Amino acid sequence: MADSDTTGLLPARDWRGDADESTEDSVSVNMALAKNSRTLLASLLRPYKKRALLAMLIILVDNAANVAGPLFVAYALDRGVGSAQLGNWGPLVIAAGGYIGAGALGAVTTYFFLTVSGKLSQDVLFDLRRRVFRHAQGLSISFHERYTSGRVISRLTSDIESIQALLETALNDALTAVLSVATIAVILVYLDVPLALVVLAGFVPLVYLTRWAGRQQRRGYRKTRTAIARVVVHFVESMGSIRAVQAFRREGRNNSILAEEDGAYSDANASAFRGMAGFSGAIRLVGNITTVIVLVFGSWRIVNGHIEIGVLAAYLLYLRRFYGPLDELAQVFNAYQSAAAALEKLSGVLNEEPAVREPQHPVVPSTRAGHVMFDDVTFGYGQVPVLPRFTLDVPPGQVVALVGATGAGKSTLAKLLARFYDPKSGAVSLDGVDLTSIADTDLRERVVMVTQEAYLFGGSLADNIRLGRPDASDEEVRAAASAVGLDEFTATLPDGLDTDVRKRGGRLSAGQRQLVAFARVFLASPSVVILDEATSSLDVPSERAVQRALETVLRGRTALIIAHRLSTVSIADRVLVMDQGRIVEDGTPDELVEQGGRFADLHEGWRESLV
Template sequence: MSGGGPGAGGATGPEEFRRVLRYLRPYIPRMVAAGFCMLGVAAFTGVFALLIKNVLDDVFIRGDRFMLTLIPGVILATFFLKGLFYYGQQYLMGFIGQGVIRDLRGEVYDHLQEMDLRFYQTHPTGNLVSRTLNDVNLLKETIDTSFTSLLSDSITLVTLLGVVVYRDWKLALIAFGVAPLALWPIRLFGQRMKQISRRSQETIADLTDFLTESLAGHRVIQAFTAEARARERFAAHNQLYFRKLMKKTQARAFTSPTVEMIVAVGAVAAVYYGGSRVIAGELTPGTFFSFLTALIMSYQPIRKLGNLHVGIQEGLAAAARIFQLLDEPPGICDRAGATELAPFAREVRFESVSFRYEEEWILRDVALTARAGETVAFVGPSGGGKTTLVHLLPRFYEVEEGAITLDGVDIRTLTLHSLRGQIALVGQDTFLFNTTVRDNIAYGRPAATEAEIVAAAQAANAHTFVSALPNGYDTVVGEQGVRLSGGQKQRLSIARAILKDAPILILDEATSALDTESEALVQEALTHLMVGRTTFVIAHRLSTIQQADRIYVVDGGRIVEAGSHAELLARAGLYRRLYEG
């Protein structure tokens, strides 16, 4: 996924800015309408500055009663129309900013869904959450504030400058002759802000990661009475982020007064020169105060535009982190010309399969066959590669050497959707979503009927306890199923796999963490689930796989023994030592 266009994650500021602008394309009609509203705001701002001459010269100096009657109504109409245009400008730009951020956040989430297990093993969850929420929100502030200011304040400033020049071009030249000097601090503080912002976003990512980890591990923290240590670590992260934010605040605080001071020098010179000309009778008071009003009103857009570069650099720092994530290609994806997997019918084959993680080989020369309807089991010491082996089948990892075929077709030539659609997984660490029992069971088949959901729960020995829940199948199970016991969560996981009705089943130590009673219920449910399916079982308790058609003993990333339970016991090898030990 390109993230809105080509470009490396380390793109320069202008490139990042151009990439952000690409997300504005769907909103061009609204941008045109917003631009029209901005012109209206600028125009009526200029009209008010022009009216000051009439107020002073016609009303106060000449005492024109007609103008006294007319001008108040004109001023009210000016502010009313300006208000209407301002509302339209703010609403439209807010819609555009929120829409762009919605699109970008959605693209980040879609991209994360395509990433493989290796990506998630090397990127902490808190860091990814921070990029999806904090970085995108920071970019939202840039679009909402900086981009709006770039357009509206520039148009307003040009309009007011037109009034200033129209009233007296010599005074205008004096007032704004020092303006180029303001570019130096704007550029200096902008560069510093980008560096500080990038570091602060990295800091909040670390803070988010620690918070996510500590909340998920609160039981361990309490069990080891490590609350004080956790508080100290959080306080350290929090204090570091505070210091980064204060540096950002300092950079922002310096920009505005520095620019204002430079501009004030020109304003003071213009006031002195203009006042001298009024005293000399070369300018009317109305002309001069109209000039002065436009000049003073121009300071607000000048100040905003002075801070604009700082705000844009802050947003570009966030954009760089977002695009760096979007530019990271998925490690596993559909190849060009990938085909759909036909309904599985014959066999799964591992043909001299090898796999490594970074430089370390995890599996070497694994060869095995599982025919349709067979159950094959994998046993062996911890860390031997059993889980990695079965995770190669749904392509959670990619084979480094050799091939895995389904009915003679290399799985790397198949679409991921069609491949994984024919595989169901029940693991040791059951994950349930914070939604209802019904939604969790039907996760693999959202269109399943109520009768099918109940039948799956019954087959998984889950219907009885689900019916006893406060709201039955409409009971919300809590985050990761926290309101259920381990055995209950596992049976819902089995019901989910039963309802998916995939021909290939992976059971990864599905009963190892359960008590005896729960294991018996889960094992009975697994027996129902395995009927008629090609099943790959990883077992810690060897008593659960004695009826497997074949048992493979995996040690050091290699298959060291293979056969039935009786055959392996007779060989007096590693399997027998594991069984007896």
């Protein structure tokens, strides 16, 4: 199972989040990761600035209502009780009414804030999911070959859920707590400066504790994002290959792997929770110690006539509200660290640039003849060369078969022609235009690739055929199905072309799925068709049906056929035998058989296999 990830513009090894933070390099990397996550969050919130400002305004009113309560209590004790003893109940009624009114206003503002912020968070998450999904679909094949589908799923599920937890609940708690602490701190100074100094002195150890807890949690949550991605990858791989798992009795081994990956996820969470637990416990300890000091020191100041008893009562009420939000901030801090680590991973995906880029000034080929040219092309995967100085001219309408041993470079040619990759040097052109200058939409209209496994999406048979041309009419879809010989099969289906093919086309055989793929090509009507081992997994009856369909589909079109079965090669106008990225034989099938050589040996072996 792959165990690599990526964070886009950052070095590939840094995605793990478990680098030694004592090194200068890892510190700079962590700073870059944090900057990326902040930039992503800011870009997500930017379209909703007005709604965010409205939420801030509501929370300011809500905070004012919440912190006003103890002031009314102090007023009642210092003014209301004394006035009531003298027969004047007005001040006490005012204090009671003010306290109730502040509570009612707080209830209303809380309702509106949660409504506004809830809608805001859902809109942000919706945009984020769409952005990641759209960007991932636009990335090159090279990205998806190294970044497994399970990791993409993890980015769109568990990472999004971490951000959702922050936006939906923690953000409300954080704003309320910060505003409460700031407002109460001002009120405490206003009520009595000496007592306020005692309270504020407790912040000194909290600053250091916050920095320690932040490092601990961020390190832990970076590991959790990586660990849960591995769990998802393993689950996706196991469920996607369930037939092989059960056929080879791999359930026990898979359980062991999951236990190991899940254990790493649990350990990473435990590490993050230890930071939260230490921070939360320290806040409560400092809060209790400060409360005791304020109670003793405040009582001494009352005895000596420096303050009134109502001020001390208000102080103690405010202290409860002062350290209570700080305790909530510990929980918010935990959610923030988890979301920040998730944002780092998501920003890593979004920072990925396609290896195959759209041209800035696209050129549309003047014809649709299908003239293909490989001009002095070199290509390799990493440092391993696959095509050293490769040149090939395929005239319009010619069907070319590529044969050779595994690793000879056949599939690489197909990927370059489909522009899944760009050559390191040289050029691949279509009808006289370099592929790098053709817009992707124009290229996909002209070049279509059919692979060994024809993938069918859940839905009707007609919708799967229409994949080749989404705007095709029902009559055109039926004509395409008939052209490749699917009409007899569709007649047996309960709803004909409207029949649901089920997940991955499970209702169809391998041969029928391949016929659907050819119907897509027929409907799309490209000028160039690439067949990569399109018949290698079929039985003989299915292969014959596909061969007949193939002749129909390729008629009048340029084609590149990669095949190990020489029955497919028989329809080719020209055969190229490849070895280590070079053409070692070139001619018609009959010419190469007569000349002797590698293709003749392959042909003889194929004939013997039919006996």
